[in-house]
Amino acid sequence: MKRLILMAMILLVSNAYAGGKGENKDAAEDKDILKVIEKNLEAAEEEDFDAWIKTYHERARSCKARGSEMQECFRVYDMKYALEQAKVLDKSDDEAKVLFIQVNRTVSGPDNNDKKISGVHIMKKSYGKWKIYDTEVKKIQELR
Numbered sequence: 001m002k003r004l005i006l007m008a009m010i011l012l013v014s015n016a017y018a019g020g021k022g023e024n025k026d027a028a029e030d031k032d033i034l035k036v037i038e039k040n041l042e043a044a045e046e047e048d049f050d051a052w053i054k055t056y057h058e059r060a061r062s063c064k065a066r067g068s069e070m071q072e073c074f075r076v077y078d079m080k081y082a083l084e085q086a087k088v089l090d091k092s093d094d095e096a097k098v099l100f101i102q103v104n105r106t107v108s109g110p111d112n113n114d115k116k117i118s119g120v121h122i123m124k125k126s127y128g129k130w131k132i133y134d135t136e137v138k139k140i141q142e143l144r
Contacts, residue, residue, distance in 0.1 A: 030088045033096050033123055033130045040132060041081040041102065047074040057124050057131035077109030089120070096123040096130065103143070114143040 036055050043051035049071060056063045073079065085101040098121045106112040117140050124133040 029091070033088055033091070033098060034086050036123065036130050036132065037086055037098060037100060037121060038083060041083055044070065044073075045079060045081045049074065055132055057126050057133040059124075059126075060131070060133050062134070077112060078107040079109075080105040080107055084116075094125045095133075097121070098123060105143075116141040116143055 040052060040055040043049075043055065049067070052070060053063070053067060056066075060066075082103045082105070083100065084103060085099070087099045088096055089099050090097045099118075100121055101116065101118045103114065103116050105114045117137060119135055119137040119139070121132050122134040122136070123130050125131070
């Protein structure tokens, strides 16, 4: 009887440990996903086009168009970007949806109102690394 109780306790402890390990892996992967978004904004603020483009999936639908826009933005404006909120909403092995709220502030350049933008980044893996695949802008609020 003591053996049965001991075996049951070992099984419970090992299952609890395995479950906790999976949660840690999931949290680490969420951090990896959010780091891509942070790197994207850091690269944009530093006007580092190569670093910025590396945050995008090579098959991103609008990457080329956004690239041209960002190069023009780098040329004309000095911007500050702040990520107010980012949260992984849904995730599978190779795709994730991330809710974000960011603030874009113009430091110098022609008239351009500061903006608070909220939306969802669609993230996909590229060679095992998370990248921005698409962005669904939900709301743009001009700040005064």
